[in-house]
Amino acid sequence: MKKYWWQDAIIYQVYLRSFQDTNQDGIGDINGVIQHLDYLKNLGVNTLWISPHYDSPMDDNGYDVRDFFKVSEDYGTIDDFKALLDEAHKKDMKVITDLVLNHTSDEHPWFQAAKDPNHPEHEHYHDYYIWQPPKFDKKGNRQHPTQWVSWFGGPVWEYNPPTKSYYLHIFSKKMPDLNWRNKAMRESLKQVIKWWIDLGVDGFRVDASNHLEKNWDFPDAKPGYEHFSSLPKHHDYLEELGKELFKPNNLLIIGEAGGATRKEAIQYAGFDSNEFNMLIQFEHCWADTDETNTLTPGKWAKGSIDLPKIKNSFAYWIDVFKGKGWNTIYWANHDQPRIVSHYGDDKKYHERSAKMLAFSLYLLPGTPIIYYGEEIGMTNVDYQNLGDFRDVEVFTEYDNFMSYGASHEVAMQALRDRSRDNARSPMQWNDTAYAGFSKVTPWINVNGNYQNINVKKQLNKEDSIYQTYRALLQLRKQENLPYADVNFYDLDHPQTFNYEVKGQKHNYLVLCNFKSTEIKMNKLPSLNEYTLFMANVDVNDVLSTTYSPFEARIYRKPIKA
Ligand code: NOJ
Numbered sequence: 001m002k003k004y005w006w007q008d009a010i011i012y013q014v015y016l017r018s019f020q021d022t023n024q025d026g027i028g029d030i031n032g033v034i035q036h037l038d039y040l041k042n043l044g045v046n047t048l049w050i051s052p053h054y055d056s057p058m059d060d061n062g063y064d065v066r067d068f069f070k071v072s073e074d075y076g077t078i079d080d081f082k083a084l085l086d087e088a089h090k091k092d093m094k095v096i097t098d099l100v101l102n103h104t105s106d107e108h109p110w111f112q113a114a115k116d117p118n119h120p121e122h123e124h125y126h127d128y129y130i131w132q133p134p135k136f137d138k139k140g141n142r143q144h145p146t147q148w149v150s151w152f153g154g155p156v157w158e159y160n161p162p163t164k165s166y167y168l169h170i171f172s173k174k175m176p177d178l179n180w181r182n183k184a185m186r187e188s189l190k191q192v193i194k195w196w197i198d199l200g201v202d203g204f205r206v207d208a209s210n211h212l213e214k215n216w217d218f219p220d221a222k223p224g225y226e227h228f229s230s231l232p233k234h235h236d237y238l239e240e241l242g243k244e245l246f247k248p249n250n251l252l253i254i255g256e257a258g259g260a261t262r263k264e265a266i267q268y269a270g271f272d273s274n275e276f277n278m279l280i281q282f283e284h285c286w287a288d289t290d291e292t293n294t295l296t297p298g299k300w301a302k303g304s305i306d307l308p309k310i311k312n313s314f315a316y317w318i319d320v321f322k323g324k325g326w327n328t329i330y331w332a333n334h335d336q337p338r339i340v341s342h343y344g345d346d347k348k349y350h351e352r353s354a355k356m357l358a359f360s361l362y363l364l365p366g367t368p369i370i371y372y373g374e375e376i377g378m379t380n381v382d383y384q385n386l387g388d389f390r391d392v393e394v395f396t397e398y399d400n401f402m403s404y405g406a407s408h409e410v411a412m413q414a415l416r417d418r419s420r421d422n423a424r425s426p427m428q429w430n431d432t433a434y435a436g437f438s439k440v441t442p443w444i445n446v447n448g449n450y451q452n453i454n455v456k457k458q459l460n461k462e463d464s465i466y467q468t469y470r471a472l473l474q475l476r477k478q479e480n481l482p483y484a485d486v487n488f489y490d491l492d493h494p495q496t497f498n499y500e501v502k503g504q505k506h507n508y509l510v511l512c513n514f515k516s517t518e519i520k521m522n523k524l525p526s527l528n529e530y531t532l533f534m535a536n537v538d539v540n541d542v543l544s545t546t547y548s549p550f551e552a553r554i555y556r557k558p559i560k561a
Helices: 030-035 037-043 078-090 109-115 122-126 183-199 234-249 262-269 307-321 350-361 392-404 408-418 455-459 465-478
Strands: 011-014 047-050 067-071 094-100 157-160 165-168 203-207 252-256 278-280 367-371 485-489 496-502 506-513 531-535 552-558
Touching (some): 030 037, 037 465, 067 078, 094 252, 109 122, 183 234, 262 307, 307 496, 367 465, 392 408
Parallel strands (some): 011 367
Antiparallel strands (some): 157 165
């Protein structure tokens, strides 16, 4: 049944900047990851995904690469990186890195040459990026070529006076988009990829992979996403990389691509695809928006949780890849709020809801990706000032909220609920100053709840969130759950998350109350043949069907030979 090593991977995403600072500069580093390999191994992890470690001015925390061949001085040296690979490999752990192909930093030498007509290599590098002449209105005022809107909220165009033209940036203006139609550019990026493969990385998470192709007719539209996202030709580019570099090297390639259709998903990550092995999509990630909110609209508008949407999304993706490719299961990453604050309860039912979220996800088939701190129930930030935030996206969007008429307080609450910084505060290792992340003031504030929520407190506590994660990950291995068949119950029920998976020796029935009110479970299979295996509360009557807020239980029954 098993075909590839990554089908048994248990991936942990390390947001390098926030994991562990070992040289006391307030910034996490590669040695910090090495220091905690045993911690991760003990949790059950066997594969690390390291967020961008490349040299960068850090406009977008490293997704703005200045030098692909250099490790950021914030994070260490190339020798540190090699040591990470060696140490991880010695412990039978794999390491995959982020691979940023859609754009570079504006400080990358390619862009420095591209933007400057007097640069000796201008001619060669100019077309590594995407340029358009201005439009002019009737009065002769210069206008953007189109009204397309960047993923971070402002225009996608930035004027470059020396060339009298605009360059395209679908993220921040310090992240100019690369021109994938240019073969020389593609060859340059292939050299980058080859270099890291030769160094020994085990794979990549391909950033923003569905944005590589643009509509070069530049039709006007607002926001215009359909002109720079998921255009068919980006598959050609990915396939070229796959055939030449990814497939021949037995790598794990995870593509980040929101909005893929069923057919396209197989094109990306079917077993026979040359592009990726797994896909990250975001269908379940923002299932609680409020379309009526005009002050902080879109993903920023917090509404009630549409649980059927979440469950149907999991069921759908499992079905899409069944027998044809491989599924990934994850709650969230560095671009979304902390899951316990987002879909659980980070106050009264913190521990209980964190465990419920773990039960509901981690018995499903596929490869799990755990986001750092999730295993101890880290929560959204408690920042009170705009200046506490760090993310480039926060500042463009804050200005947008003001222009839509939001008050400062409304905007701040939206940031505390929804911004990416929620998922980027320092890892909470213990209850000493700065949560044991660093001995000096960190680059972003530690969450004020670190004395209650930290690794030290949970490591040796039998029923902690950490130990629950550990037990579930062990169970995945023992029962071969990555390959399990699953049957969801009540997919359209707004409050329960119930399913049954078939392991090696047992069937597991997972029953979760996803919300903060008591509920009576209906339409369950008879529990007579099952025994209670795990629960996130003390269960007095194992046959009772009344579930307290966020209560979750796992029952099992042996599979008869
Ligand atoms: C997706 C990454 O996950 C996000 O953090 C980043 O800002 C954009 N791609 C741009 O690289």
